[in-house]
Amino acid sequence: MSSRRVRDPDVLRISSGDPDFEAPSYVKEAAIKAIQEGEKWTHYASAEVTDEFGKAVCNYYSKYGVKYEPAQVNATAGSGVALYIVMAGLLKPGDECLTFDPTFGSHFRTPPEVGAKNVFVPLNKGHFHLDPEDLKKKITPKSRMLVLCNPNNPAGTVFTKDELKAIAEICVENDIVVLADEIYNEFVYDGHKHYAIAAMEGMKERTVLVMSYSKTFGMTGWRLGYYVLPKELEPKWKSIPARAQPASFILHAGAAALNGPWDYVEKACAEYDKRRKFFVKRMNEIKGVSCHMFEGAFYAYPNIKDLKIPTAKFVQDFAAKEKVQISDGGSFGPVVAQGHLRVPLVKPVEILETVTDKMERFIKDL
Ligand SMILES: Cc1ncc(COP(=O)(O)O)c(C=O)c1O
Structure with missing residues (x-):
């Protein structure tokens, strides 16, 4: 059993x-007000609605030294579905998807669903850190994507800048796309610092960022997440016929959440x-x-x-x-x-x- x-x-x-914290009151108020106002907040999301959300995301993530444009931001009903869409969008049958051991289950359950093969890379250095040689050893001509969960669920690893640089070099050299699942980015302790892999040299154009409101704002039941797709990957992107967009008023509340206070x-x-x-x-x-x-x-x-x-x-x-x-x-x-x-x-x-x-x-x- x-x-x-x-x-x-x-x-x-x-x-x-599932955090035991409720969503911040200013986020709840933004959602309630938007429902009461109706109009653009209670119909199919207009360009204005998605733009407001996209702008809030770009403004927020710029703190890591990465500049995105609102049109690159794709809201989804939670980040779980974003993980699926990104993998299905970029992996082809026969591709190898590198993923760390240990990592969140969807990171290795999804690639086989879309015909790709998992290749596990052990986090064997110290307490679940990476020896870049372990990653190098697993690269083949079929390596297509690396799933980087930073900070890591379940082991809590916060990858150092040097680790990220080493990962970046390997990915650039071997033309590997990184799916950066950074949904725990706000929870780092003891002076550890979260760095964005997209900020490393040559990485912005090959990193798809996946983020969620579930953990940061205690909003698991609201189902709000997003992925940010670099323009350079668009030609390789296989469009998925999935309607994954959250409700318009949730997008509005999501923008309010990111605009703070923090x-x-x-x-x-x-x-x-x-x-x-x-x-x-x-x-x-x-x-x-x-x-x-x-x-x-x-x-x-x-x-x-x-x-x-x-x-x-x-x-x-x-x-x-x-x-x-x-x-x-x-x-x-x-x-x-x-x-x-x-x-x-x-x-x-x-x-x-x-x-x-x-x-x-x-x-x-x-
Ligand atoms: C690393 C990681 N990514 C994605 C998810 C999915 O979260 P959600 O779909 O609630 O945004 C989780 C959930 O626990 C997770 O731990």
Whole structure:
């Protein structure tokens, strides 16, 4: 039985990356006002509506030193569908899609759906960082795309500028397109800095950026994300007959969100940081568990290899016995991901404390 099928209502679910923060009030107000006004906000999105959204995105992302034009911005109902559209738009049958191990499931579930082949590159250096040689080794004449999840879900890696430069050089040399999934860009800790791969030399024209409102603004249910397609890739783009555009009033609210104020996001980041420090420390106090202090996103990724129990079984038995559903970190990749649990820190410290106490008890009794 898969761990997902535990349906006990008494089970505390802390397995999906759904923030426990509500959308900022100024974003809700923008959406409500737009619905009440009707007209352009409640019909098919006009050029004016998409332009307002596109401008807000370009203005926002310029903080990374990358200048886009509003017409390059394509809004989607969440970034999950953007990932699919970009892969289906640019991958052809027989192409190889490089993806890191570990990474978010859609990054490797989608390429085979469109006839491409996954080629996993291990994040083996230190705590889930990249040795560029590992990437070089996997390049073939069929390498077409690299999926870069930065910051990484599930391991929280924030790729350094040097890593990104090395990735950029390899991609330019081998004519590889990068799908940059940067949806956790606002959550980085301990002085780590988010850099855009598109800002590296030769990369703007070969990077498709994918972003989401789900995590940044606690807006998972609003379904709002986007991808930014460089003009240079348009001739290679296979248009997908998918109607993925969100509602016009959601686009308006999305523009409002990016225009700020940003104190909401700063507070959320500080809260995740507090949870991160608590949870990681506590994990390392449990015999048989080791957990690195992740650098970005909001997932703890404890290593339980010493317990010699398959992670899927751990997750299932933990849910059955202690009524806490976490996720199987081993499902995020074929090799490096193995032996890990993944816990999204989307609950307050008091609840995380209960989770860690239960985990300690459960492990003692194994
Ligand atoms: C790395 C990454 N990309 C994309 C998504 C999809 O998010 P959404 O469709 O809610 O925008 C997720 C969701 O957890 C994710 O972790």
